[in-house]
Amino acid sequence: MKQALVISGGGSKGAFAVGVVKDLMNIYQLDFNTLIGTSTGALIVPLVALGELEKLEDLYTSVTDDQILVKYNLGKRLNSNSIFTAGPLSDKIDALYTDEYFEKVLKSEKEIYLTTTCLQTEELVVFTTAKHPVENSYYNVRKIVSADQFRRAILASASQPVFMPPVKVNKTVPNETFPENQFVDGGVREYAGIGMAVDAGAEEIFTIIHSAKKLRIQTSN
Amino acid sequence: MALVLIFIVTGINAQTETEFTKGWLFNLKLTNGVATNFKSGSPDMYTGGLGINPQVTMVPGLLRIGINASAVYNDKKFSGLFGPMAALKLKTFGTENFGSFANMHLIAEANWGTNHQQMIGGGLGFEILSLAHIGLTAQRDYKLNNWWLQSFIAIRLNKIKQEEDRYAR
Numbered sequence: 001m002k003q004a005l006v007i008s009g010g011g012s013k014g015a016f017a018v019g020v021v022k023d024l025m026n027i028y029q030l031d032f033n034t035l036i037g038t039s040t041g042a043l044i045v046p047l048v049a050l051g052e053l054e055k056l057e058d059l060y061t062s063v064t065d066d067q068i069l070v071k072y073n074l075g076k077r078l079n080s081n082s083i084f085t086a087g088p089l090s091d092k093i094d095a096l097y098t099d100e101y102f103e104k105v106l107k108s109e110k111e112i113y114l115t116t117t118c119l120q121t122e123e124l125v126v127f128t129t130a131k132h133p134v135e136n137s138y139y140n141v142r143k144i145v146s147a148d149q150f151r152r153a154i155l156a157s158a159s160q161p162v163f164m165p166p167v168k169v170n171k172t173v174p175n176e177t178f179p180e181n182q183f184v185d186g187g188v189r190e191y192a193g194i195g196m197a198v199d200a201g202a203e204e205i206f207t208i209i210h211s212a213k214k215l216r217i218q219t220s221n
Numbered sequence: 222m223a224l225v226l227i228f229i230v231t232g233i234n235a236q237t238e239t240e241f242t243k244g245w246l247f248n249l250k251l252t253n254g255v256a257t258n259f260k261s262g263s264p265d266m267y268t269g270g271l272g273i274n275p276q277v278t279m280v281p282g283l284l285r286i287g288i289n290a291s292a293v294y295n296d297k298k299f300s301g302l303f304g305p306m307a308a309l310k311l312k313t314f315g316t317e318n319f320g321s322f323a324n325m326h327l328i329a330e331a332n333w334g335t336n337h338q339q340m341i342g343g344g345l346g347f348e349i350l351s352l353a354h355i356g357l358t359a360q361r362d363y364k365l366n367n368w369w370l371q372s373f374i375a376i377r378l379n380k381i382k383q384e385e386d387r388y389a390r
Contacts, residue, residue, distance in 0.1 A: 071320035073239045075350025076381050083319055085386050152388050165389040182389075 004202030005032040005048060006194050009039030009187035010210025011160075015060040017044055017208040022053050024206060034130075034200045036113040036193040038186045040210070042157030046097060046150075049110040055096065068092065069164070082165040086155065089164075093151050102147035105129055111200060115139075115186025115193050116156045119166055120178070124189035126196060127153035127169065134199045139190070148172045156183035238282035240313045240324040240348070247379040248274040248354060254371030256295055256362070268295040268369055276308065283310055289332060295369075304332035308346065323349045328358060339364035352377050 037045035068089040111130035124139040156167035166182035255265035272291020315321030329343040344358030354375040
């Protein structure tokens with residue numbers, strides 16, 4: 001049975017998803033064939049694909065904002081495209097998702113989908129390791145051709161516009177028509193890629209949504 | 222020992238420090254104030270000037286040094302004033318999550334003038350959005366025996382280098 005894991009955006013709330021995924025894989029022995037991540041979910045699913053749960057737990061329990069973002073005097077960012085830069089996050093992505101790791105992902109035949117939004121076309125663009133991804137009129141599908149593009153797509157999906165700089169995901173892709181196109185968080189267009197899991201042929205879909213439900217506390221007088 | 226401590230502290234904060242960052246700035250500075258000896262019955266003399274004030278960060282997050290070079294009007298005369306200055310950051314004003322927007326710093330300066338002025342003093346300055354400086358200074362002219370009490374406003378003239386991520390380039 002083809003099982004899919006969908007993880008929504010949600011920043012540091014991704015720690016919750018990591019805990020849920022650990023239980024799903026360790027206690028319920030689930031093995032996901034299709035993994036779809038948006039924003040913080042895009043940071044998580046490539047590690048889930050190869051069962052690197054310890055690295056994932058370490059990432060979400062020991063890293064602080066200051067270790068992934070660089071803050072500035074706001075006056076110095078008036079002419080920039082983001083309030084922060086994300087050099088330290090890029091470094092962490094580079095260290096985690098090496099060329100070897102990308103090769104292992106391809107060999108595993110796990111289908112990873114990373115959702116992004118293109119600033120130039122305003123389209124939802126999904127970067128995937130799937131060999132035969134299904135096209136859909138609602139979103140654009142791009143097959144990932146290199147480890148560099150893989151890392152850029154992860155970073156782009158996690159880059160909240162205004163706060164983090166847009167990423168040129170296709171900058172190093174050979175013969176790319178629009179290498180300068182900029183990509184940001186897929187959550188701008190699609191909070192959780194459940195429809196993509198359906199399109200990918202998943203028969204069971206496990207979705208982790210990070211939006212907290214508002215609770216109304218009733219008081220009795 | 223104190224210096225070692227300063228370097229250890231600033232080293233720890235280097236990643237998160239948003240004020241007094243590495244590099245230099247070039248200010249155009251306008252001053253206004255009075256020169257007084259606090260004693261004579263004669264009115265205080267107006268003093269005003271326009272000058273440049275380049276500064277370079279010596280200890281990130283803590284200390285900048287620079288020079289003042291200005292033309293001032295005082296006692297119906299124009300003078301040139303030149304001298305070194307230093308700024309010690311006292312406080313960063315900012316938001317918890319989005320970085321800073323200003324800092325308060327202590328200023329120490331000495332100036333020599335073309336009309337026999339020999340001054341030393343200091344004051345309090347505020348740097349706002351890395352673009353403008355405002356502040357108050359008091360300098361004692363120990364040669365001509367009076368005090369220069371001034372306010373200043375300075376505008377940064379040199380362009381701020383924009384940091385950019387390698388994947389964004």
